[in-house]
Amino acid sequence: MIRLSPKLSQKLSYILLFMATILAIVPVLVIMFLIVKNGASAISWEFLTSMPKDGMRSGGILPAIVGTFAIVMCAVVITLPIGVCAAIYLNEYAKDNFLTRVIKLAIVNLAGIPSVVYGLFGLGIFVMFFKLGVSIIAGALTLSIMELPVIITTSRNALNSVPKSFREASLSLGVSRWQTIRHIVLPNALPGILTGTILSIARISGETAPILFTAAAFYVPHLPKSIFDQVMALPYHLYIISTQIPNMPKNIIYGTALVLMMMVLSISFVAIFARVYFRKHRKW
Amino acid sequence: MSKIVIKNFNLYYGNFHALKDVNIYIEENRITAMIGPSGCGKSTLLRSINRINDIIEGVKTAGEINIDGANIYDRNIDVDFLRRSVGMVFQRPNPFPISIYENVAFGLRVNRITSNKNIINETVEKSLKAVLLWDDIKDKLRKSALTLTLEQQQRLCIARLIAVAPRIILLDEPCSSLDPVATRKIEELMMQLKKDYTIVIVTHNMQQAARVSQDTAFMLLGKLIEFNKTDKIFTNPSEKETDDYVSGRFG
Secondary structure, three states, rough: OOOHHHHHHHHHHHHHHHHHHHHHHHHHHHHHHHHHHHHHHOHHHHHOOOEOOOOOOEEEEEHHHHHHHHHHHHHHHHHHHHHHHHHHHHHEEEEOHHHHHHHHHHHHHHHHHHHHHHHHHHHHHHHHHHOOOOOOOHHHHHHHHHHHHHHHHHHHHHOOOOHHHEEEEEHHHOOOHHHHHHHHHHHHHHHHHHHHHHHHHHHHHHHOOHOOOOEEEEOOOOOOOOOOOOOOHHHHHHHHHOOOOOOOOOHHHHHHEEEEEEEEHHHHHHHHHHHHHHHHHOOO | OEEEEEEEEEEOOOOOEEEEEEEEEEOOOOEEEEOOOOOOHHHHHHHHHOHHHOOOOEEEEEEEEEOOOOEOOOOOHHHHHHHEEEEEEEOOOOOOOOOOOOHHHHHHHOOOOOOHHHHHHHHHHHHHHOOHHHHHHOOOOEEHHHHOHHHHHHHHHHHHHHHHHOOOOEEEEEOOOOOHHHHHHHHHHHHHHHHOOOEEEEEHHHHHHHHHOOOOEEEEEEEEEEEEEEHHHHHHHOOOOHHHHOOOOOO
């Protein structure tokens, strides 16, 4: 066994730890570089605002952008109220008993289920059992179920971070528990709930498996008219043009990936800015 | 009849027996101090008088606390209404992160006591005057309450209570985060308020109890050891533990 001098081992471990950090960000940078390099030439106003042409080998990706937007917005409208209500119940009302612990455990485990399982569940329940068909609403419901645990968890953390002393002050004025939540706890937890929501929007925008069987179409020549329509969606569209269509121009594939990536990144940035803003303006 | 009558009161945090058979008669328009070493149950007892302890999980009580002859631990008591008439001031000033005005108006608005603008304006002014804060801040009512000094914040918290017209004010070590000058001022305020309210104060500061209170309860390990006129407790206590504590031999 070789014994290194403390100085040398200090230096070596520093290098090792630094390299590990570099390794973590290298793939991200390479991916971004490749996508931008190969896809930037495809990006144009027309690409973003027109329908696909020539069996999707040229033209734009508007229906996929609109489709993803519709599914995700629908999912948020469904998830947010339910998730916040559940978080309020768990954080403010639920007693620490067996049932509550089972519910909390279930929420943690739901977050660990592979997304393709949600997709199949959505196919069975929403598409077939409730006869919603492959549609925006079926996809949104599937994404909602997948995102609910995340929204509940981030909302609970936000509610939990509101100081107990605010609650006590309000209660000792004779304000009821619910009014205390409504007028004191919720307003102060809102920034946290909001940033959590924006981040989960970013996350589900890129999901493919849950919408694969529930909402996404191979090709739809028009924009959706109602939430019961099938739509194209960016992640699924990307999968199709990369694997299912021969002689696909490379820059359109990368351009689509670039649009999806920019969409997710910009949503994440909104969350980051919102968090910085709220932290700076937080009064306690 | 005494304002607050505590009869054979017991409180458990889970299996921990925090208050053991406490009996106290608290009189109207006087300041009653509760003293004792940390963990003796004085804050727990105070927090039982407006049932703010109810929000802690695993709290169980036995015995009675009667206010104006009604047991507040009765099944059919309206806890929100009880807390409106038994207000509480906490260790650290805890104004809401909204304007000074909105802090004082909060109870009136949320409890739907009134929505009449003029009455709210009047009540805010009256309450701030009662805590001697009005002259200092009447021009900045719209500013955030957190711009005030700690002493002013504590006064604001008292004004916020007064606005909902309680009969009893409970103070849980209200000066523990204040400097001596601010402490002195809050004590003067308490002595002014006692003509309109029944005041109960928990303090770890024996000198404070001696300065402001007329009656003093000394507690130890969840038991009430002695309850008497403040003068008596500090000059000629009946119990040996009280004597040891007030003369500084332990605690």
